[in-house]
Amino acid sequence: DKQHEHGEVHRHAQEALQVASSAHRRRVPAAEPGVRLPEVAAETEEQPEYVSIARSLLDGRTSPLLDRLEEERSRRKRQYHNRTNVCSAALQREEPQRKAKKEEELVDQLIQDLNEVNDIPFFDVELPYELALNIFQYLDRAELGRCAQVSRAWRVLAEDGVLWFRMCVKEGFHQDASVSDSPCWKSTLRDCRNSAKTIRSNWKNRVGSISQLQFELGKVLCDVSSCDNFVLAGYTSGDVRLWDTLHWDSAASYLKANGLSASTDPRPHVSHVQVNDAVAAAAYEDGCVDLWSTETGGVPIHHYQSAGQVQALALSPDSPALVSASGPDVRLDHASDLVAGRGQQCPLAALAAGETVYMLDPREEKPWTLHSVYGHPVTCLDASDSHVAFGVKRTGWAMHDGGNKIHVYSLETSKPAACVGNSPGDFTCIDLRNSPPHLLVCGNKDRRVRVFDLRAGSSVASLYAHHLGVTAVQADDWKIVSGGGEGLVCVWEMRMGAKLWEMHNRHPVRHVRFNTATLLTANIPDDKSPRGACITDDDLTAHRRHRGVICHYDFSEDALSQESVLPICRSDYSDSYGYNYNIGLAVPYDRLSGSHPSH
Numbered sequence: 001d002k003q004h005e006h007g008e009v010h011r012h013a014q015e016a017l018q019v020a021s022s023a024h025r026r027r028v029p030a031a032e033p034g035v036r037l038p039e040v041a042a043e044t045e046e047q048p049e050y051v052s053i054a055r056s057l058l059d060g061r062t063s064p065l066l067d068r069l070e071e072e073r074s075r076r077k078r079q080y081h082n083r084t085n086v087c088s089a090a091l092q093r094e095e096p097q098r099k100a101k102k103e104e105e106l107v108d109q110l111i112q113d114l115n116e117v118n119d120i121p122f123f124d125v126e127l128p129y130e131l132a133l134n135i136f137q138y139l140d141r142a143e144l145g146r147c148a149q150v151s152r153a154w155r156v157l158a159e160d161g162v163l164w165f166r167m168c169v170k171e172g173f174h175q176d177a178s179v180s181d182s183p184c185w186k187s188t189l190r191d192c193r194n195s196a197k198t199i200r201s202n203w204k205n206r207v208g209s210i211s212q213l214q215f216e217l218g219k220v221l222c223d224v225s226s227c228d229n230f231v232l233a234g235y236t237s238g239d240v241r242l243w244d245t246l247h248w249d250s251a252a253s254y255l256k257a258n259g260l261s262a263s264t265d266p267r268p269h270v271s272h273v274q275v276n277d278a279v280a281a282a283a284y285e286d287g288c289v290d291l292w293s294t295e296t297g298g299v300p301i302h303h304y305q306s307a308g309q310v311q312a313l314a315l316s317p318d319s320p321a322l323v324s325a326s327g328p329d330v331r332l333d334h335a336s337d338l339v340a341g342r343g344q345q346c347p348l349a350a351l352a353a354g355e356t357v358y359m360l361d362p363r364e365e366k367p368w369t370l371h372s373v374y375g376h377p378v379t380c381l382d383a384s385d386s387h388v389a390f391g392v393k394r395t396g397w398a399m400h401d402g403g404n405k406i407h408v409y410s411l412e413t414s415k416p417a418a419c420v421g422n423s424p425g426d427f428t429c430i431d432l433r434n435s436p437p438h439l440l441v442c443g444n445k446d447r448r449v450r451v452f453d454l455r456a457g458s459s460v461a462s463l464y465a466h467h468l469g470v471t472a473v474q475a476d477d478w479k480i481v482s483g484g485g486e487g488l489v490c491v492w493e494m495r496m497g498a499k500l501w502e503m504h505n506r507h508p509v510r511h512v513r514f515n516t517a518t519l520l521t522a523n524i525p526d527d528k529s530p531r532g533a534c535i536t537d538d539d540l541t542a543h544r545r546h547r548g549v550i551c552h553y554d555f556s557e558d559a560l561s562q563e564s565v566l567p568i569c570r571s572d573y574s575d576s577y578g579y580n581y582n583i584g585l586a587v588p589y590d591r592l593s594g595s596h597p598s599h
Contacts, residue, residue: 107143111150132157137166161185168192199517199555203479203491206501208555215241220530221548222269224511224522227276227317230294231520233550234270236528238262240282240290242275242297245518245552255280255292258303269528274315274322281322283310289324302333314349317433321347323360332362348411350388352378357390359414370409380442382430386411389440391427406430406442408454420452420459429473434513436477443470449482451475451494461494472512481519483509489521505549519553
């Protein structure tokens with residue numbers, strides 16, 4: 001009976017499925033050609049999905065849902081394993097790179113640490129402001145800019161005025177300023193850097209103003225000295241003239257000679273002049289030496305008479321200390337004798353006489369010998385605060401032993417610090433005091449300007465400059481200015497060894513001095529009594545081409561103001577024609593027909 005009941009149920013189910021299949025036959029789309037249908041539905045069209053599921057269950061097969069769930073579970077497991085393998089391989093590749101990068105920058109390390117935490121950065125919470133400021137002081141401008149983008153607290157630290165004040169002083173701007181002098185030192189540093197960039201561009205392109213310092217009644221120029229904004233010149237008429245390039249109408253420009261030299265007829269020529277920021281000194285051919293104050297001018301504040309003609313005169317650039325040499329005698333007047341209240345400073349002088357270099361200390365009874373080699377005379381000398389350098393001429397059997405040399409001695413140990421140069425010509429000028437640290441620039445009769453690195457003892461630059469020999473030279477960290485016996489003043493770029501520009505005047509260049517934005521050159525004639533300058537001539541003043549010339553170049557930003565440019569250089573296209581001297585070549589404007597008012 002039970003088997004009969006089970007068969008009846010199975011038969012009724014088959015009939016129900018056939019009825020349902022015929023009811024939905026019109027809604028089910030036909031099977032695609034080429035697709036093989038199951039044997040159970042071969043005689044009919046494709047059945048609904050739930051019909052096939054029911055048939056499968058009735059036939060005793062496993063549910064397709066279980067198969068699909070199993071396939072989905074397997075697919076997800078394979079995808080998870082694949083992603084895990086990729087991440088593991090990437091971590092294995094990055095691990096050796098992290099170990100290889102041992103030295104990381106401080107900023108990158110801090111930012112990497114911050115990326116590992118998701119809450120407030122620990123640097124803002126745990127470190128005191130002063131300690132964080134001490135850490136930030138070792139960062140440069142670019143690193144401070146990156147730190148300012150991390151968080152608001154880091155930005156306050158990165159823009160602290162003390163940091164930017166120290167950076168401004170470190171780069172050479174506002175050396176004598178204090179933190180309270182500027183409300184925003186970051187902006188001050190930016191303005192200073194932009195100004196320095198403009199000035200360097202003006203130097204390279206010779207953009208600026210040129211002034212000639214002339215004294216018509218002085219006749220022929222004898223000697224020139226400069227320091228900062230002061231320029232001192234001596235003439236064959238016995239006059240001494242002082243210019244202040246910052247205050248052209250200064251009353252201290254007129255310096256009176258001492259009574260003895262002023263009463264002599266004819267007045268003796270000025271042989272040597274020296275100036276610093278406090279005093280100005282002049283030596284005459286009759287052996288008199290006068291000293292003036294640069295603030296008051298007028299009559300001399302100090303005067304003495306030497307036994308013979310003064311052969312050399314030197315003035316300390318940073319203190320009132322005057323040294324004069326007359327024959328075998330050397331006289332040193334230091335601050336206590338010249339300016340009251342400056343007696344604590346003790347000067348040290350370097351002297352060259354023939355083949356010997358002496359050091360003179362007023363605390364010692366007599367000078368001591370620093371260098372002396374028989375038959376090797378000293379041709380030039382210069383000294384800084386820590387070293388003294390001098391050129392030595394080799395003669396006789398030593399001519400072929402390396403050529404002429406420059407010896408550098410340490411003032412602290414009195415021992416040789418370096419020996420550079422290997423030139424067949426005599427060294428004519430050396431600049432050690434104004435050169436960058438560890439660099440020395442010199443000129444030679446072999447027409448070359450050389451720059452030496454005293455640390456390595458090697459040549460940094462060697463430039464073929466002047467065909468009549470180099471007479472004056474100075475250099476800084478990127479440029480060299482040289483003067484020659486033919487009257488040329490040349491400006492060179494040290495790194496490229498290329499000439500930027502040159503200027504020519506009559507007579508040899510005997511003085512070259514420049515600072516950040518100005519350049520002073522002096523062409524001094526060798527003939528101090530040219531035709532036309534004698535007292536018996538009709539014209540009591542020498543002709544201009546015989547006098548020599550002092551040129552002052554200003555490359556600062558405000559040097560190109562409308563007041564400092566000649567009217568012809570400010571002409572525009574409304575004029576009929578003109579020239580623009582602010583570009584490399586003199587390019588005339590177009591002549592426009594009918595543009596003149598007369599047309």
